[in-house]
Amino acid sequence: MKIGKRTIKLETSPSITGFAAVAGKKEGQGPLGKEFDYLYPDGLIGEKTFEKAESLMQKDAATRAIQKANLTPDKVNVAFAGDLLNQCIGSNYGLRDLNIPFVGLYGACSTMAESLLMASVFVDRGLASNALAVTSSHFCSAERQFRYPLEYGGQRTPTAQWTATASGAVVVSSSVQAPYVKGCCIGKIVDLGVKDINNMGAAMAPAAADTIHTFLQDTATDPQQYDKIVTGDLGQIGSNLLVQLLRQDGIDISANHEDCGLLLYDQETQDVHAGGSGCGCSAAVLCSILLKKIMAGVYRNVLFIATGALMSTVTNQQGESIPGIAHLVHLSSDRWEEK
Amino acid sequence: MKIGKRTIKLETSPSITGFAAVAGKKEGQGPLGKEFDYLYPDGLIGEKTFEKAESLMQKDAATRAIQKANLTPDKVNVAFAGDLLNQCIGSNYGLRDLNIPFVGLYGACSTMAESLLMASVFVDRGLASNALAVTSSHFCSAERQFRYPLEYGGQRTPTAQWTATASGAVVVSSSVQAPYVKGCCIGKIVDLGVKDINNMGAAMAPAAADTIHTFLQDTATDPQQYDKIVTGDLGQIGSNLLVQLLRQDGIDISANHEDCGLLLYDQETQDVHAGGSGCGCSAAVLCSILLKKIMAGVYRNVLFIATGALMSTVTNQQGESIPGIAHLVHLSSDRWEEK
Numbered sequence: 014m015k016i017g018k019r020t021i022k023l024e025t026s027p028s029i030t031g032f033a034a035v036a037g038k039k040e041g042q043g044p045l046g047k048e049f050d051y052l053y054p055d056g057l058i059g060e061k062t063f064e065k066a067e068s069l070m071q072k073d074a075a076t077r078a079i080q081k082a083n084l085t086p087d088k089v090n091v092a093f094a095g096d097l098l099n100q101c102i103g104s105n106y107g108l109r110d111l112n113i114p115f116v117g118l119y120g121a122c123s124t125m126a127e128s129l130l131m132a133s134v135f136v137d138r139g140l141a142s143n144a145l146a147v148t149s150s151h152f153c154s155a156e157r158q159f160r161y162p163l164e165y166g167g168q169r170t171p172t173a174q175w176t177a178t179a180s181g182a183v184v185v186s187s188s189v190q191a192p193y194v195k196g197c198c199i200g201k202i203v204d205l206g207v208k209d210i211n212n213m214g215a216a217m218a219p220a221a222a223d224t225i226h227t228f229l230q231d232t233a234t235d236p237q238q239y240d241k242i243v244t245g246d247l248g249q250i251g252s253n254l255l256v257q258l259l260r261q262d263g264i265d266i267s268a269n270h271e272d273c274g275l276l277l278y279d280q281e282t283q284d285v286h287a288g289g290s291g292c293g294c295s296a297a298v299l300c301s302i303l304l305k306k307i308m309a310g311v312y313r314n315v316l317f318i319a320t321g322a323l324m325s326t327v328t329n330q331q332g333e334s335i336p337g338i339a340h341l342v343h344l345s346s347d348r349w350e351e352k
Numbered sequence: 353m354k355i356g357k358r359t360i361k362l363e364t365s366p367s368i369t370g371f372a373a374v375a376g377k378k379e380g381q382g383p384l385g386k387e388f389d390y391l392y393p394d395g396l397i398g399e400k401t402f403e404k405a406e407s408l409m410q411k412d413a414a415t416r417a418i419q420k421a422n423l424t425p426d427k428v429n430v431a432f433a434g435d436l437l438n439q440c441i442g443s444n445y446g447l448r449d450l451n452i453p454f455v456g457l458y459g460a461c462s463t464m465a466e467s468l469l470m471a472s473v474f475v476d477r478g479l480a481s482n483a484l485a486v487t488s489s490h491f492c493s494a495e496r497q498f499r500y501p502l503e504y505g506g507q508r509t510p511t512a513q514w515t516a517t518a519s520g521a522v523v524v525s526s527s528v529q530a531p532y533v534k535g536c537c538i539g540k541i542v543d544l545g546v547k548d549i550n551n552m553g554a555a556m557a558p559a560a561a562d563t564i565h566t567f568l569q570d571t572a573t574d575p576q577q578y579d580k581i582v583t584g585d586l587g588q589i590g591s592n593l594l595v596q597l598l599r600q601d602g603i604d605i606s607a608n609h610e611d612c613g614l615l616l617y618d619q620e621t622q623d624v625h626a627g628g629s630g631c632g633c634s635a636a637v638l639c640s641i642l643l644k645k646i647m648a649g650v651y652r653n654v655l656f657i658a659t660g661a662l663m664s665t666v667t668n669q670q671g672e673s674i675p676g677i678a679h680l681v682h683l684s685s686d687r688w689e690e691k
Contacts, residue, residue: 099438101458105662114538119440119458138477199453323444
């Protein structure tokens with residue numbers, strides 16, 4: 014059933030039967046360090062390159078999530094995955110050996126929500142019994158692809174965010190156990206003309222506002238009906254802008270809004286400037302405390318909105334602005350009541 | 353309904369209500385030149401860069417397909433799109449202004465089948481009334497990203513293929529008019545260790561063989577039951593390998609197999625070596641003669657299998673092999689009979 018303009022209600026309330034987050038050393042030293050399934054001691058993880066290390070992280074997260082769902086890869090009907098690297102090599106090589114039917118996605122840092130949304134829709138509509146959603150980012154592979162060689166040590170602006178070294182994976186199944194996925198809202202590409210690639214939060218905030226506004230309108234619900242409204246990686250600046258943009262629309266999320274980019278690191282001590290970012294940032298937060306708290310019933314209803322900046326170094330060099338996108342997933346400790 | 357291992361039957365037989373192909377000068381001079389909706393006189397199309405030109409092609413193909421479906425963009429519930437460029441900027445910037453809920457994909461040259469598959473599934477399962485599938489490639493943007501600067505004029509090997517400058521778009525609707533989409537099969541990542549980036553056909557052929565074999569097995573059908581089995585862009589070498597691989601499995605597709613990479617250009621006169629390639633190659637062939645012939649009933653049943661090579665320049669430089677993927681869509685001039 015579609016509700017309103019864009020919101021999809023998942024009538025069967027698909028279950029999240031397995032989830033896992035793996036992360037790097039710096040992420041392990043942050044406030045969520047103890048919540049992750051595995052922490053790598055260094056950035057290469059025994060591989061020869063950072064890109065191979067990122068692939069390994071995705072494979073690791075996916076394998077752990079599948080195991081925690083008491084499944085084997087051959088029982089997973091479809092995998093939705095993507096990442097920030099050119100041609101999404103983190104996913105393509107990371108999931109290569111799992112032999113699972115594969116739908117490659119590109120949603121930049123919105124990928125955790127995009128993949129979870131697709132996996133949930135596939136299970137809800139009987140297209141899959143078990144579906145996998147996975148994504149990753151790696152500080153070193155992202156930094157050298159999007160910005161400067163690591164050795165250069167370029168100074169970062171106060172608005173810049175820190176790309177997380179992390180991967181998160183979720184298995185969605187047609188089962189009856191919390192957490193449940195009750196609905197979702199596919200994002201639109203929103204571009205208000207921000208051109209500063211050192212301020213991704215500002216570029217993505219309008220897309221998050223658009224998706225949250227649409228979802229609340231479609232479902233005729235208020236922010237207060239959700240324990241948490243958790244955005245992906247807007248960081249400090251993007252988060253402030255999001256609250257401000259929604260306030261202009263008469264929506265106040267300030268009491269229950271949190272941002273994964275502000276949860277992953279200690280803003281005081283870890284020198285990440287405006288916060289964390291990267292596909293792995295929201296993935297690692299979702300696949301650790303967020304899903305654990307929903308499973309335990311600490312949070313009953315959570316909106317998870319991962320945000321992505323859909324630019325490339327080429328579009329930036331050609332003077333283009335940065336389009337943003339935000340996909341939303343409604344997670345809950347309860348199912349929809351059966352009629 | 354899922355059939356067998358991976359095949360999804362689309363019970364409602366969603367309709368393709370609009371489709372359009374736009375292409376460059378060289379493609380216009382090929383055997384299908386007259387079949388395209390629009391031919392651009394040059395590679396820049398009035399834009400400052402090849403990347404902006406590629407975005408414009410996607411916007412153009414999408415807009416034409418929507419118009420031909422007698423719709424406006426606001427009636428399209430979701431768009432599935434992707435391309436070869438880093439961070440899929442062809443799609444992200446091409447569809448930015450259309451204001452359609454957007455699911456970004458990355459499937460390399462398999463994107464036309466991947467996006468059409470997703471659009472068809474969304475319409476079949478009541479998630480969308482109208483869904484858009486679109487992709488593109490551009491010789492100049494691809495060549496300079498994946499190989500050499502254009503000015504270098506590097507010599508091409510006999511196994512190399514020519515990246516098509518083209519875009520194709522399809523609108524799938526819950527309607528009753530041919531062509532219909534009756535089923536689909538999501539591909540797996542298959543990597544038999546081919547490392548030669550100048551021989552993509554060989555890298556992708558095993559994935560095509562796997563998907564075709566699985567679909568025929570799942571549906572208990574023979575190649576002879578399909579008027580055409582059309583692969584994406586295997587070119588001459590990949591096509592030969594595909595026929596050979598399937599023959600080893602006891603499946604003979606030689607009588608009705610065609611490849612978009614061999615249909616788009618004149619192999620004798622257009623100097624494309626092993627054939628055409630790029631997301632736009634299979635997209636332009638599908639969205640011109642292929643869908644026209646199915647609509648007219650010349651072909652009653654066609655399997656369309658677009659193939660993708662999931663590598664990047666980075667994985668190649670790091671000594672990795674090239675994983676392939678192939679997604680399949682079953683197109684028909686007839687619906688499934690209602691029970």
